[in-house]
Amino acid sequence: MTEFKLTDITPNLTDEDAQQQILSWLHRNPNKQIFSIDEVIGDYLLKNKPPNLETQSGFYKPVTCETVTGSEPFYDAIWYLCSRSILRPYPIREQNELQFPKNFSAKFVITQYGRSWLEKFDTNNCTPSEYGRFSQLLSSRVYLFGDGYNSRSQEAIGCYRSHNYFSCCVMCGSAYESVLLALAIKKKGNEDEILTMYSASQGRSRVENYLIGQKNQFIQKEFRKYTDLLKYWRDDASHGAASSIQEEEAYTSLILLLRFVQFAEKNFAELTSP
Incomplete structure (x- = not known):
């Protein structure tokens, strides 16, 4: 089995890059009430997975998305969006949600203000938030x-x-x-x-x-x-x-x-x- 992680494709990922990915994911999933950052990272990895990664070694090896290594920029971006009242942490239900690098929560909810904010601003362009x-x-x-x-x-x-x-x-x-x-x-x-x-x-x-x-x-x-x-x-x-x-x-x-x-x-x- 092959683990595919952020550092395989974006070793210099910034919190601004991560924020853009988070907002893009939220736009594409408008009915999602509660989400985890692992979902966003997994989606980003799958979108950027090299073709035929499973067979590049000459043998078929299933690929799993490893969402911890190099994920700190995503958590920095999430914290910033929380500080802007666009997101808020979802109540912690499991102890492992406090493990590194998550630290404060693994799941989030879009606030009422956040939904209004997302409707107004186009994340395909550079915004002052970046x-x-x-x-x-x-x-x-x-x-x-x-x-x-x-x-x-x-x-x-x-x-x-x-x-x-x-x-x-x-x-x-x-x-x-x-x-x-x-x-x-x-x-x-x-x-x-x-x-x-x-x-x-x-x-x-x-x-x-x-x-x-x-x-x-x-x-x-x-x-x-x-x-x-x-x-x-x-x-x-x-x-x-x-x-x-x-x-x-x-x-x-x-x-x-x-x-x-x-x-x-x-x-x-x-x-x-x-």
């Missing part, structure tokens, strides 16, 4: 938009992970403004003039108009498609009046920020040309 990967996508543009943009975009991700959704929206809007300033300074060639314009009354709007006011309709439309909500939620979150901003707005702000910096990178030459 903090390292999403963080890298944003920080990879620091060479274009500078340290001010980088610090604010990373702070936005940190706020989202700690459930500070108002702060997340403020930081997303601030990161956008850092990109706006970087583009305008590059176009003008004079940092002091742009900062003076920005500091004046209606400064953000004046810098935006300088940057895209004379550009073609496509550039203007795409620019505003990504930035209008960023600015709205940034202003709404930073004011003292009551606001309806919750996780969905913060999530959307982060996605819009990523889409905007990708747009700005793709059209950098056009945006910064005189």
Whole structure:
């Protein structure tokens, strides 16, 4: 009999990879009320099993999925999803459910909030929950938009992970403004003039108009498609009046920020040309 384990296919599995597999499994099994992490790992192993593994040695050997070796990233991911109130541990019924690497539980239940969360967000794409990967996508543009943009975009991700959704929206809007300033300074060639314009009354709007006011309709439309909500939620979150901003707005702000910096990178030459 051949044992097939995680380290045979993914020796460098991260907790983000594991989280993606867990969420994918939950999407494919929407009627599952209680599940064990062993089920998720077993499913992942079977999906990635090399063809003809049973006969590779020249003899037929049945294959079993060994779900303990290398499974720590799955338990790290499960703990994170529990901390987000998406999952909760199922009451322990057997003593072996506390054995390594399970430690706190082997079975889990999707919370009511978790079901709503899973319905809204597509796990086929990188999400802000995948903090390292999403963080890298944003920080990879620091060479274009500078340290001010980088610090604010990373702070936005940190706020989202700690459930500070108002702060997340403020930081997303601030990161956008850092990109706006970087583009305008590059176009003008004079940092002091742009900062003076920005500091004046209606400064953000004046810098935006300088940057895209004379550009073609496509550039203007795409620019505003990504930035209008960023600015709205940034202003709404930073004011003292009551606001309806919750996780969905913060999530959307982060996605819009990523889409905007990708747009700005793709059209950098056009945006910064005189």
